[in-house]
Amino acid sequence: MQRYSRLLLLVTLGLNGCGGGSDEDRRSDFARTVDLGPLSMMAVQDSGRIKSFESFARGTLRMVTGAKSIDGQENTFTYLDLIFRPQANFDKDIIYVKKKPIRERIIKALQEAPDVAQARLDSFMETGLTSLRLISHPRVLDLLEEMRKNLITTAKPTNAIYGALNWAKSDNLSFALRIIPTSSTGAEDEWHSVYRLVNAAGAPQDQAHAEMAPQLLEGLAAEQQEKLTSAWSAIAVNWQAQDAAAASTAITEFVGMLPGIAPDVYPDFNRLS
Numbered sequence: 001m002q003r004y005s006r007l008l009l010l011v012t013l014g015l016n017g018c019g020g021g022s023d024e025d026r027r028s029d030f031a032r033t034v035d036l037g038p039l040s041m042m043a044v045q046d047s048g049r050i051k052s053f054e055s056f057a058r059g060t061l062r063m064v065t066g067a068k069s070i071d072g073q074e075n076t077f078t079y080l081d082l083i084f085r086p087q088a089n090f091d092k093d094i095i096y097v098k099k100k101p102i103r104e105r106i107i108k109a110l111q112e113a114p115d116v117a118q119a120r121l122d123s124f125m126e127t128g129l130t131s132l133r134l135i136s137h138p139r140v141l142d143l144l145e146e147m148r149k150n151l152i153t154t155a156k157p158t159n160a161i162y163g164a165l166n167w168a169k170s171d172n173l174s175f176a177l178r179i180i181p182t183s184s185t186g187a188e189d190e191w192h193s194v195y196r197l198v199n200a201a202g203a204p205q206d207q208a209h210a211e212m213a214p215q216l217l218e219g220l221a222a223e224q225q226e227k228l229t230s231a232w233s234a235i236a237v238n239w240q241a242q243d244a245a246a247a248s249t250a251i252t253e254f255v256g257m258l259p260g261i262a263p264d265v266y267p268d269f270n271r272l273s
Helices: 002-015 029-033 037-041 053-065 075-084 100-111 118-127 138-148 155-167 170-176 194-200 222-240 244-261
Strands: 043-046 049-052 093-096 129-131 178-180
Touching (some): 037 244, 093 118, 100 138, 100 155, 118 129, 138 155, 170 194, 178 194, 194 222
Antiparallel strands (some): 043 049, 043 178
16 A cells, blocks of 8 residues: 555656656746747856856756756756746745655654645655745754754755755845956956846935945946846846746847957857856
């Protein structure tokens, strides 16, 4: 009977796309139709190295989702979706817990919670993926703090979970996304992140701050910065509205501006790793 129940669960997970074979079918209409092609030409500075956005997104998300694809989405899509729609992803299974004994302890803690369905826990046990909502449950947080104290057996996998929680935050992903060159003098100069771009224009729009001009980022002319900020904001607004056509147009416009900021530094997209 126990073997039959386990087989039934595996079949159910497969039909729901959790086994990986039908992940692509689980993408939303927006994910299927938004044009991410221009992002393949976008460079990211990461720890002094210049990478393609795809390579950077894949490496960063590995610390959140493991090697798992989320709903069959491209890594670049998932990265931006976590930035622009954190609330929509709060209860989506994106946090990977590698060790099965750790999953078992988390499941045991959640089984006593009235708002958690057993089917959700069964899926977690099989796939290793759970949500920010569940991993942030007070019972689980208490358990993680307890396991963190055991330096021999559970501290390392517990710290990996904390790392995943940290990397899944919208602000941290934005801060890590360094895609704006600072000058044409050298590729080693630290590039600006989209977090800095957005927050440079973030002074409150009220009378008290009326005389405050947006902070001008190093290496950018005021007009360049204004256009970049406007284009990035257009991506965010249309992504949140799930308007694929408008988001695609905004992505093309934004990515097209980047090489012109520092043409001597910006790499040819064919050479991006």
